[in-house]
Amino acid sequence: MSVPKVSVVVPAYNCGRHMDKLVSSLRRQSLPADEFEAVFVDDGSTDGTGARLDALATAHPNFRVLHIPNSGWPSRPRNVGVEHARGEYVFFADDDDWFGDEALERLYACAKANDADVVIGKMTGHGRAVPRELFRKNRFQATLANAPLIDSLTCHKLFRRSFLNEHELRFSEGPLLRLEDHRMVVRAYLLSRRTSVLSDYTCYHHRKRADAGNVTARPLDPAEYFAALREALDVVDAHVEPGPLRDRLHRRWLRNEMISRLRGQRLLDAPQDWAGQVVEEVRQVIRDRFAPGVAAGLPPLQRVVAHLAEHGRVADLRRLARWESGIDVTATVERQEMTGGTLTVDIAAHLQSEGRPVALSPDGDRELLVLPVDGVDPALRDLTATPGPSRVDVVARRRQTNEEIFLPVTLSSERVPDPTEPGGRVYVVHRATATIDTAALNSGRTQGTWFLKARVTSSGWTADARLPLFLHFSADGADPVVRAKDAFWSRVRGAVVRRVGRDGVPARLARSLGR
Template sequence: MTLDTRAPRVSVVVPVHDSGAHIEKLVASLLRQSLPADEFEVIFVDDGSTDGTPARLDELAAAHPHLHVLHIPNSGWPSRPRNLGIERARGEYVFFADDDDWFGDEALERLHDCATTHAADVVVGKMAGHGRRVPRELFRRNRFDATLANSPLIDSLTCHKLFRRSFLDEHRLRFSEGPHLRLEDHRMVIRAYLLSKRTCVLADYTCYHHRRRKDAGNVTARKFFDPASYFAGLREALDIVDAHIAPGEVRDRLHRRWLRHEMLHRLRRRRLLEAPPEWADQVAHEVRQIIRERFAPGVAAGLPPLQRVAAHLAEQGRVDDLRRLAEWETGIAATGAVDRRELSGSTLTVAVSAHLESGGRPVTFAADSGREVLVLPVTDVDPALSDSTGTLDKSRLDLIARRRETNEEVFLPVTFHTEKVTGTTDDGTLHLVHHATATVDLDRLNSGRTRGTWFLKARITSAGWTADTPLALVLHFSADGARPVVRDRVGLWRRARWAVSRRLPR
């Protein structure tokens, strides 16, 4: 079948419900796209909005021929609007966006160019989070032939991606419909990854800004969902994996993603401590059943030590011990300092030291029969579960620049090493101090798109934690490619406090 040359390159499908003014940032970003307006279309599917949103969408469609609106009765969930959007889409590719998110100005053009250059069925564009977690490791570099086996694709299971429309139709890739279904995007996206002939990851440009609205619906209800229906959706995602991937290391690694993020994450830190006890007990029950019924031993065994212990406690139904662990873990934080900095022309060199601590004291490891065991506030746990001997050698320290205006993050090229420091009380414990040095040509930072203020931070990945700490260093660029002004962030804070104090009544 020949492609209709009049068809747009990209169709953007947007489910909309009572968006109000929150949709304006998305609309503005779509009207700023570098892809010409006659080469893409936007399909807003209004899911029975009851505010002024329908009228605003009609106004936009009347003013811009490439913006279209479909009004439907309220379905209660984004799945049906997305499915109807696919049916209406004329583009060679389809991108699914949410009504309160927005695009980078060149996003659609870059995503489409990547897709056509590499003949991709799916393109995952770099995301920036605004009150939401987004994948980090996946966007460390471009990947033009990414698979579930050779990359951390499994870390990105939201539907905010570019899909070849004929690929969606060929495999009848659609979203499960129903007002109470959960993880419908996981099930659609994991099928797409498994069926895709080529998937690309575009990491050198921030394509999509993913936001969590503080006023979006009933936050408490979303946070404390019905465990039975939620984990039924999770089991369906596992079924899809199991139908395509034979038992073994790859299947275990994919299963491990759901164990970490959708299961154990809800039984850790404040998530558990702030949960109603009955709800937490129900979640723990569902997690215990899935671990016992669905996961091979290698799934939990491949977790870092802290999460191995949490999985064991969940599998044993030890919710009180999970709460004790959560109370201790809420105090975990990274702390770091700039040891040295030097700016020579456009080349910045920064050396940083950082470590993890809890309650102001370093996270420690104890010697046990030749092993280095993570010291935790729970008893009656096999030390093999908290054995960190091999994990510690895989610890790393990254240095990251974050643009204040957009929340974009850029990994700086680093060399790093981890120092094992013995305790001062001769108790046989040790803690880790991580060291990293970055040397970066600031003219090439973010491919030269540097205008604005960039904060530096350190990110520790060790023993089951990934934690960031701000560094006392700020880069300000007056324009793209301009020579930066390098400042001490602590000094800026002190001057700001001094300026405020002068205005306060005495």
């Protein structure tokens, strides 16, 4: 029997109809069915999932099913799947996600062309956050030093099977189950001879189930979670010497797993006693594990949150969160022009909170971010010490699939006096000119409706505003119809989402507002 090019390993537990999209996407793969296999590992399902998988395996020779006693976590099924996989490469998928139609063919071709141990295919989120900066461009010789690989720590990637076996790369099955993919993936990055990033095709659609039915959606225990986080830091420390690279890698966990839980609506929605436990865990990790350069490399808002957490200032964290929960982007289209097949769009955008610009205050030759908390060292709010420039991106997002494309832009910014505040305060208006070759958009795979968004990254925020402009392509390669959406209804939709929360918008209302 020939060796498959790819084995797709899928842990399955009581997934029912939620695996329909995955199964359909596997059946649509451009890679011939006799060149890949899908290995489903039924983790003791009790809802008939096991029998359904058996029926699929009977109907499709490249589908296989393994049944194991319930383990309660995806680690064991994934490990069992690897042990039984026959493919040259292994891709770990979840039972409620799905693939782009050409994903396996393109991922395998990228792996072979670059002799890669690991290939990361572009992801799109459906109710889930996925990396953005990592997928700005293809990166065929990516490392933790030259690319933001650390932003992508889920296991939904292509791995050379012999590489997994050589280094005994498996998922934790012990008492610390949380962040098991972080520990496995970061170790893989550190050991990989070559890692490639395929960004010009959306390979994987990562979904958050509306019923929160997958096993990893259960509430986390702060002590357990942060013990697991410390183990992820241990992996980095075992391979990377103290210094700027280690600080940058540690910063990923400080930013994404710690600070993000203590900001905005996420903190306000958390039970106060639970939030207090998280603050205490974060305080201990910052003090015990992080060098000064870790927090120092954050933008101003995040530096302040880290400082407040380190000093246990829970009340101030909640005060800041109430203000931050009102942050959004206001953006306007100042000009649009279609010449031949090229659309040029000029936009202006800035951050605001509750209708007022996010202000900066002059302080000698510095500009300080104005925040509603006292007793914070001005150096923490200093924008002149911020790593990386503030910017605005123009992003095209396909309504039917949620795929996103960064558009080519030229950028500028200006300081504008804040009319709502005295004392010389200013705010930053970001400007961008986006040029869209409509025939080349998404490599010509354009069918559907594409909305344009302004994405502002500044001072510790990244926030989007949908522009009142969209392109409709009746087919791939067709000339687009360019239309301006009614700005009034865009504002109504934004106000509703801000008031009740994106996930609190009833489906019917969301559809009526063009969600």
